[in-house]
Amino acid sequence: MCGRFFIAQAPSAFAAFYAYPERPNFPARYNVAPTQPVPVVIAEGGQRHFRLVRWGFWPGWLKDPATFPLVFNARVETVREKPTFRGALRHRRCVFLADGFYEWRREGRGRQAVRTPFMIRRADGAPMALAGLWEPWLGADGSEIDTAAIVTTGANGTLSAVHDRMPAILSPEQVAPWLDARGVEPGEAAALCRPCPDDWLRLDAVGPRVNDARNDDPGLIEPVGRPRPADPAPAARSSDADAQGALF
Numbered sequence: 274m275c276g277r278f279f280i281a282q283a284p285s286a287f288a289a290f291y292a293y294p295e296r297p298n299f300p301a302r303y304n305v306a307p308t309q310p311v312p313v314v315i316a317e318g319g320q321r322h323f324r325l326v327r328w329g330f331w332p333g334w335l336k337d338p339a340t341f342p343l344v345f346n347a348r349v350e351t352v353r354e355k356p357t358f359r360g361a362l363r364h365r366r367c368v369f370l371a372d373g374f375y376e377w378r379r380e381g382r383g384r385q386a387v388r389t390p391f392m393i394r395r396a397d398g399a400p401m402a403l404a405g406l407w408e409p410w411l412g413a414d415g416s417e418i419d420t421a422a423i424v425t426t427g428a429n430g431t432l433s434a435v436h437d438r439m440p441a442i443l444s445p446e447q448v449a450p451w452l453d454a455r456g457v458e459p460g461e462a463a464a465l466c467r468p469c470p471d472d473w474l475r476l477d478a479v480g481p482r483v484n485d486a487r488n489d490d491p492g493l494i495e496p497v498g499r500p501r502p503a504d505p506a507p508a509a510r511s512s513d514a515d516a517q518g519a520l521f
Contacts, residue, residue, distance in 0.1 A: 274346050275403070275423045275440040277483065278374035279303045279392075279494055280312070282400060287312075287370050288323070290400045291448070295323040303493045305371075306486040307345040313367040313405060313421055316452040324407075326367075330422035331410040332357045338410070347406055347422045349441060349466040353459055358422070361406035362459045366451055368443065369403040369423055373494070375483055378435040390483045391435050392494055395442075396475045402448050404441040404466050429468035431476055441466035442473065 280287075280302045288296055291314045299312055311328045314321055330344045334356075344357065352358045373394030380387045395401050407421040424441040432439045443451055447465045450457045477496035482488045 274425055274436070274438045275374050275376075276307060276345065277486070278305050278369070278371045278403070278440075280305065280370055281372045281491070281494065287400055290445075291321060291368065291370075293321040293323045297323055301491070302489060303491060304375075304483060304486055304489045307343055311421070312370040313407060314370065314448075314452065315365070315367045315407060316454070321452065324367075324419060326407055326419040326421040328422075329420055330357065330361075330406065330408060331418070331420045333360065333408055333410060335410060336413075345422055346425045346438075346440075349424050349426045349463055352406070352424065353463055358406055359459075361408045362462065364454050365407045366454055366462060367405040367407045367421055368448055368452065369405045369421070371401045371403050373401055374403070374440060375479070376432065376436045376439075388484075390479050390481065392477050392479045392483075392496065393432065393439075394475055394494075395473055397473075399445075402443040402445070404443050404451055424466050426466050426468055429471050429474075431471045431474045432468075435476070439468065442469040444469075 284297055284299055293314055305311055305328070308327065308329050310325045313324055313326055315324050328345055330347070331338055331341065335341055347358050352362050373392055375390055375392055377388045377390050380389070404424040405421050406424060407419060410418050410420055425438050426441045428437050428439045443465060451462055451465050479493060479495065480497050483493045
């Protein structure tokens with residue numbers, strides 16, 4: 274899953290990276306949480322645009338948001354079939370502006386359980402393109418709210434030491450087909466949402482202040498140590514080279 278992320282680079286860096294014409298001057302945010310307004314990139318009329326949306330998806334057919342659960346992630350394995358997301362996958366795909374996200378590793382059980390927060394960012398320092406779906410919701414009073422969810426997939430090897438899910442992180446080359454709802458069919462788009470290569474990511478433990486969404490300052494993304502490495506996979510025999518390659 275992905276329940277918190279951060280946006281640390283200057284707005285001009287995102288505008289240059291995603292090539293949208295708007296030049297919004299939004300502040301850095303170090304602890305973005307569901308229900309808050311978040312910046313995304315969409316494509317309309319063959320051009321990319323910056324837009325602010327609510328992080329928490331409301332399908333267009335929803336009558337009363339008060340009766341609907343908080344939906345901030347969309348599992349890629351079921352997104353093509355679920356009525357909540359089916360229309361958005363076909364017509365309204367987006368990319369969340371982010372530099373990284375947080376995930377918590379749970380150790381122990383019950384009251385003795387410990388949850389350690391980790392910061393995950395790109396190893397090369399580039400913006401992290403999180404695949405998303407967006408939907409405009411029209412209220413009975415005529416009010417309109419744009420809402421969105423982050424698409425998630427199974428964890429790659431790096432993230433599996435912390436959690437079994439991760440956001441779908443697109444490469445720069447995948448951003449265009451993901452946003453191209455006119456030319457790229459839902460099945461092709463969903464196929465882009467797979468675990469990213471391990472070497473794309475850097476994972477660092479951070480302090481417990483990130484647990485409280487009211488905290489929002491640069492100190493939240495200061496590493497406090499390195500994560501405990503996962504147990505290494507057994508080495509493949511030389512005769513199993515082809516089988517080993519099939520794992521990646």
